[in-house]
Amino acid sequence: MLKLFAKLLKVLNSDADPGQISLALCLAMIAGLTPLLSFHNILVVLLVLVLRANLSAFLLGLVVFTGIAYLFDPLFHQLGLALLTASSLNGLWTSLYRVTLFRLANFNNSIVMGSLIFSLVLFVPLMLLFNELIRKYRQHVLRWVEKSRIMKFFMASKFYGIYKNVMGTGGMA
């Protein structure tokens, strides 16, 4: 876990495109918030591997979002059930229900539907937000952190050793 976090820090502190990190986190959100063994998550994994999404960010995001998902399950259920039983959408769901691929995707389960719609709706706004946050981090926080006393204390810790291993010998520099 520490290694994973160190890798994320490395990516955050490198020159990597913020979009790749944000994309990884947003894809992790879909895979993490929806039931993990859902059919659509095969597509998410394919996208993570094919697109230049940052793998460390994806894995760390997956752990975090999977943990959060349990808290949100009642909300996902309510949202999914409301959508699946909405009269206006009945025609759409009935058409999808007759397609084997969608049946395999278990879209008619309230939690699958609720969590998938929830994460898809948040996908673009979160991606933009993550992009902005990473830029701000690199611009302001990183420099301040490097000079702070906490950072000096941190550099003496075990985690820093792991971080150095991940980075090579360069440390924070």
Place this chain on the structure above:
Amino acid sequence: MKKWIRWPGFGLFAVLVLLLSAFSLLFIDGFMERMLESQGSRLVGARVDLDKADLSFMPLGLTLFRLQVTNPDEPMRNGVEIDRLAMGIDSLHLLERKVIIDEMAVQGVRFDTPRQKSGALTQKGRPEKHGKEGTGFKMPQLQVADVKDVLSRETLETLELARNFEEQLARDQAQWQQRLADLPDQQKLTSYQARLQKVKSSSGLAGLVTGATELEAVRKEVKADLDQLKKAQNDFTALSDSYQGKLAQLKNAPQQDIKRLVDKYGLSAQGFGNMSALLFGEKIGGMVRTGSSWYEKAQPLLQRQKNKQKSAEVIKPLRGKGVTVRFKEDAPLPDFLIRKIDASVVLAAGELRGTINNVTPDQDVLGAPMTLAFAGDKLQGLRSLRLDGVFDHVQPDKVQDSLTLQLRDYEVRKTTLSSAKQFPVTLASALADLSVGAKLRNRDVDATVLTSIKAATFTTDKAAQEGNLLSQALADAVAGVNRVEVKAVITGPVDDYSVGVSSDLDGVLKGAVSKTLTKQSAQFEQELKDAVMTKVKGPLAEATAGYGGLGSISDELAKRLQIGGSLLK
């Protein structure tokens, strides 16, 4: 474009998919075995064990070896044990998350087999039993009540009446003594005689005139006194008559008391009208409880909970989170369906063969009920057996289940019919025909069990009958019976049914009981009569004597009237 696409990613994805597939192929059997065991255990409420599961892919099929389903009520026994269970699964429908099994072969089904290890699930409490336990089949009491106990517990009406009689009599006597004192007494009446003599002895004209006036005055006074006395005598006669009636009622009261107590504590053959329940109730009650328990256990396979929300149907899944919403399909099929099960059931008597059709919790989707038909001929100790059933849950709010069972020439050996202490009865040997017809409408059961027992030999425990006249009478009556027709009717809600048992044995047993009861009852009545009469004898004598005391008042009134009457002559 190159900035965003990682071409080797496709290769990595393909490798991942291949690795996962290979992993599945290697471990799927074990995974399937554990999944079936855990899901089955959760459904049954007790351990489900599987020796081996074998999943094949071309064509898709599953074979299970030695499936053991623990009886949740008896963890050291299996409710069902199956040697081999093979099925072909429709792979196309499986992609639509529907498990459709066209044909399943079930071989070596055994019921109630022993287990080596307990199959209880520690984390789950035992399910509550349904129905009435031991539906109250008890030997009727033949305990002759103790007369002393009866009289110490009961209040005799006779004593109450006697006490009231005496109190009232004492009050009335006191009132009449007062009234007698207020009425003209003998002294006053005698004084009129003196005045009359004086008038008669007067002489001269003046004396004659004065005498006539005095005579008229005396006559008037005497007449007035006599009127008072006559009225008093009339009142007293009415009172005396009423006391005569009360005394007659009082003298009859002991008989009423005796009758009431005999009715309450005496013995009658009424409680022995349904001895069939005593003899056959335990067996039939047990059979009904077992049937009801298995019916409840089979409910998840017959129907599941669904709610209609707007135009979609919401189904609570058997497992997993959330709810599944079902939409209209072109050719709707249930999520789980076994179209046909060919099964062989191994009983102690031999092998039964049969089929079960349309096993699904979504009969409303399939549009057809579950049916079953099993039969066996030339079995050991049983000429034939046939079981047919229709479990119609096509309209979930109009459930109509029916089951018929026919057994011919079932050889009964040493079957305990009654374990009641006073009257233990064993059916040593017999040939029985059994016919069960059960219908269930929604949650109400209406079943009839007809049993025809031929060539029966009943035995009873001689030691238990020692000194018990009733048990002896019943045992003698039962020993002489060799044919019995028993009818049991089960009605009411499936979780609170009632069982009524009747048979032609009732008449035979009731006759035997009646003779014994008549003798015992007569003895009890005589003892009660003696005891009651002893208790009321004193108060009755006192009441009679008190009534006799009214005679002195009557005599006094008569005497005064006589004296007064003689004055006017």
